[in-house]
Structure formats: structure tokens, C-alpha cells
Amino acid sequence: MLRFFSAGESHGPALTVLLDGVPAGLALVASEHIDPWLRRRQGGYGRGRRMVIESDCAQILAGVRAGRTTGAPISLQIENRDWRNWSEIMSPLPGGEPRKRALTEARPGHADLTGGIKYGHKDLRDVLERASARETASRVAAGAIALRLLETVGVQACARVVALGGIPCDGGMDWERLSDLDESPLRTFDRDAEAAIIARIDEAKRSGDTLGGVVEARFRGLPVGLGSHTQWDRKLDGRLAGAVMSIQAIKAVEIGDGWAAAGAPGSQVHDPIGYRSAAEHPGEAGYYRQSNRAGGLEAGMTTGEELVVRAAMKPIATLMKPLPTVDVLTHEAADAARERSDTTAVPAASIVVLAMSALILADALMEKFGADTVREITERVAAHRDFASTF
Ligand SMILES: Cc1cc2nc3c(=O)[nH]c(=O)nc-3n(C[C@H](O)[C@H](O)[C@H](O)COP(=O)(O)O)c2cc1C
Numbered sequence: 527m528l529r530f531f532s533a534g535e536s537h538g539p540a541l542t543v544l545l546d547g548v549p550a551g552l553a554l555v556a557s558e559h560i561d562p563w564l565r566r567r568q569g570g571y572g573r574g575r576r577m578v579i580e581s582d583c584a585q586i587l588a589g590v591r592a593g594r595t596t597g598a599p600i601s602l603q604i605e606n607r608d609w610r611n612w613s614e615i616m617s618p619l620p621g622g623e624p625r626k627r628a629l630t631e632a633r634p635g636h637a638d639l640t641g642g643i644k645y646g647h648k649d650l651r652d653v654l655e656r657a658s659a660r661e662t663a664s665r666v667a668a669g670a671i672a673l674r675l676l677e678t679v680g681v682q683a684c685a686r687v688v689a690l691g692g693i694p695c696d697g698g699m700d701w702e703r704l705s706d707l708d709e710s711p712l713r714t715f716d717r718d719a720e721a722a723i724i725a726r727i728d729e730a731k732r733s734g735d736t737l738g739g740v741v742e743a744r745f746r747g748l749p750v751g752l753g754s755h756t757q758w759d760r761k762l763d764g765r766l767a768g769a770v771m772s773i774q775a776i777k778a779v780e781i782g783d784g785w786a787a788a789g790a791p792g793s794q795v796h797d798p799i800g801y802r803s804a805a806e807h808p809g810e811a812g813y814y815r816q817s818n819r820a821g822g823l824e825a826g827m828t829t830g831e832e833l834v835v836r837a838a839m840k841p842i843a844t845l846m847k848p849l850p851t852v853d854v855l856t857h858e859a860a861d862a863a864r865e866r867s868d869t870t871a872v873p874a875a876s877i878v879v880l881a882m883s884a885l886i887l888a889d890a891l892m893e894k895f896g897a898d899t900v901r902e903i904t905e906r907v908a909a910h911r912d913f914a915s916t917f
């Protein structure tokens with residue numbers, strides 16, 4: 527079982543990540559396999575000035591020696607460079623009253639008010655510091671290790687934006703052009719839509735507003751039968767949806783045709799099944815779906831087709847033209863607090879959705895093929911691919 531935990535405040539000294547259950551023998555070098563994903567998460571047009579301060583990289587503190595995992599828990603640390611500007615405000619030592627940078631005008635759409643009532647904090651900073659999506663750097667670091675494990679059994683992954691600020695930018699999937707996504711300021715294949723979206727982001731920023739969008743995580747090469755139909759909590763669609771919905775500002779998750787399938791007849795939704803014989807299709811033998819409207823999952827199990835997870839991100843909660851709220855000290859009407867903030871973070875969210883999906887998939891991989899070493903897992907996956915293709 528793959529287990530992931532993290533700790534760390536947005537403006538504290540660092541984020542701490544624990545990932546338990548990674549098999550031994552996985553080649554893992556932080557600068558090669560983790561940091562590029564952290565860089566991608568920092569990118570995207572419309573992010574705020576915090577991303578100029580940070581330059582995220584993971585320091586491996588445990589679980590890896592000489593470039594390979596040992597099978598022991600992996601511990602990582604990601605420094606918050608901004609902490610230098612906050613060390614007094616974020617100090618764990620007693621004192622510091624009256625508090626500097628206390629936040630009492632709860633922002634609608636953020637964790638401030640509900641978290642304040644729940645945990646009894648009148649300085650809502652005690653809530654927002656952990657609610658902040660700074661935490662998603664931890665998810666991406668852990669997810670990068672999951673991606674590395676998936677990659678060793680022949681799984682490829684892609685994270686992209688398919689709509690932003692109400693403007694579609696799907697542009698079609700193209701596995702041959704993955705590197706183009708890193709070149710695009712919006713992580714989209716649809717370069718034609720970019721100018722209109724950038725203009726919309728600029729306009730939102732000018733008017734003190736924010737934007738959301740739709741992102742997609744996609745995996746190809748997954749073995750058939752990860753997850754299980756036999757118990758509700760083993761179904762992979764549910765596990766993926768839960769993990770993706772847990773990401774800050776994600777408000778809906780869709781597998782395959784999802785919402786559109788609800789309005790179409792069954793004949794136009796379900797994917798006809800075909801079979802390629804080894805004689806006619808050497809190297810490609812086995813069952814396949816003639817379309818993939820199910821997005822790679824049936825009954826909570828991978829079908830072997832591409833897994834397609836889409837997620838809707840709401841607009842950023844902190845508005846520079848603030849919404850009405852109430853000050854929790856005075857109960858008087860107030861403008862919501864204005865914190866340094868992103869105008870949009872949809873491209874970054876695509877990386878987080880990919881990371882969370884990868885963690886769930888790697889867990890499901892371990893469940894089916896679980897072993898102490900990567901060598902055993904790759905052997906078992908290869909044997910299962912043979913079995914599935916001749917079944
Ligand atoms: C990558 C990323 C960056 C974000 N940046 C901000 C931000 O700068 N300002 C903000 O108010 N919310 C931001 N959010 C969203 C809030 O963290 C989120 O809305 C808040 O924690 C409340 O959770 P909820 O929206 O899931 O209800 C960001 C989310 C993500 C995924």
C-alpha cells in the first residue's frame with residue numbers, strides 16, 4: 527500500500543512529505559524525476575508574485591541511497607523561500623501579540639471562516655496557512671515518485687488545460703507533442719486559443735477578478751484490471767475522484783465522457799469491444815475498445831485504454847476587488863481580505879490533478895502486482911500483459 531502524508535504551512539520554513547510503500551530498486555534522482563514536475567506546477571500565465579520568490583526543489587532525506595529507493599519510507603523536504611520574510615510572524619514560539627498580518631475579514635470561497643469556527647482561531651491566518659495550495663507542492667513531489675514507478679512499467683502520463691476562463695482550448699490529444707505543453711504558458715495544445723485566454727486573464731487581473739477552468743490528466747499503457755468491482759472502496763473511479771476532489775478549488779471530476787454521457791443514448795456511449803490476433807498484429811495482440819468514451823475505466827477497473835480524468839477548478843477565492851464579508855472580531859460588515867494571490871492557477875492545477883491521479887494509480891498497481899522490489903513488479907506486470915492479451 528502506498529501511503530502519503532504531508533505537513534507544512536504556506537509561509538513556514540518548509541513542506542515535509544512522507545511517502546511509504548514505494549518498492550526497492552526504483553531509480554530516483556530528485557533533480558531528474560521530481561524537480562521538473564515541481565517546476566511545471568509553478569508555471570502558467572496568471573500566477574502571482576509568490577512564484578517569482580519560490581524555486582521549488584525536493585531534498586530527499588530518507589528512503590533513497592545511491593540513486594535507488596531502498597524500500598524504506600521516503601521523506602522529502604521542499605523549502606519555502608518566502609519564509610525569510612515571515613519567520614517572525616510564523617514563529618512557533620509563544621508571544622508575538624498583537625499578531626502581525628492577522629487576518630480577520632474572512633474571504634468567501636476560502637477556508638477562513640469555516641476553519642476559524644471549527645478550530646477556534648480568530649486570527650484566520652492560522653487556518654489559511656495550511657489550507658493554502660502551497661501544500662500542493664507536496665502532492666506533486668509525492669506524485670512524481672508515483673509517476674516514476676508507473677513509468678517503469680510502461681505507463682506514460684500527460685497533464686494539460688482544456689478550458690480556462692470559459693474559453694475552450696482542448697486542441698485534441700497528441701502524445702507526440704508532450705513537450706509542447708511545457709512551452710505553452712497555458713499548458714495547452716491549442717496555441718490558437720492562447721491569445722484570447724491570455725487577454726481574458728489580463729482583463730480579470732485589471733478588474734480585480736479571478737478565473738477557473740478545466741484540466742485533464744491522461745495515462746496510457748496502464749495494465750488491464752487495476753482497481754476492483756468487488757467492493758465500493760476498491761473501485762478506481764471512486765478513488766480517483768476522491769483524490770482529485772481533495773485538491774484545493776477542484777469542484778467536479780469527470781471520467782471519460784462523464785457529463786455528456788448522461789444526455790446521450792447507450793448506443794452512443796458504450797465502447798464496442800474488438801480483438802487483435804497475435805498473427806495479424808504482432809506486439810499489439812489483445813482486446814481493445816473501438817472508442818474510449820468510458821475514459822479507460824469500467825466498473826472501477828482499468829480497461830487498458832487511455833485513462834482520462836478531467837477536473838473543474840473554480841476561480842481563485844481571493845479577489846483584489848473584494849466581496850462583502852464580516853470581520854470575525856467586530857462582526858461588522860467588511861471587504862474580504864486581500865492577500866497576494868494568483869489571478870488563475872489552472873495550468874498548475876493540471877499538474878496537481880496528474881500527481882494525485884498517479885498516486886492512486888501507483889497504489890492500485892501495488893495492490894495488484896505488489897512486491898518488495900521493482901524487478902518483481904515489472905516481471906509480474908509483463909506476465910499479466912501476456913495473460914490479458916491471450917485471455
Ligand atoms: C495551484 C493552486 C493555486 C491556488 N492559488 C490560490 C491563490 O493564490 N489565492 C486563493 O485565494 N486561492 C488559491 N487557490 C485555491 C484555494 O487554495 C482554495 O480555494 C481554498 O483552499 C479553499 O478550498 P476549496 O476551494 O477547495 O473549497 C489555489 C489552488 C490551487 C490548486
Ligand SMILES: C=C(O[C@@H]1CC(C(=O)O)=C[C@@H](OP(=O)(O)O)[C@H]1O)C(=O)O
Nearest residue numbers: 574576657658659660663865866867868
Ligand atoms: C504558494 C503557492 O500558492 C499560493 C496558494 C494560495 C492559496 O490561498 O491557496 C495563495 C497564494 O499564497 P501567497 O499569498 O503566499 O502568494 C499562492 O501563492 C504555491 O502554489 O506554491
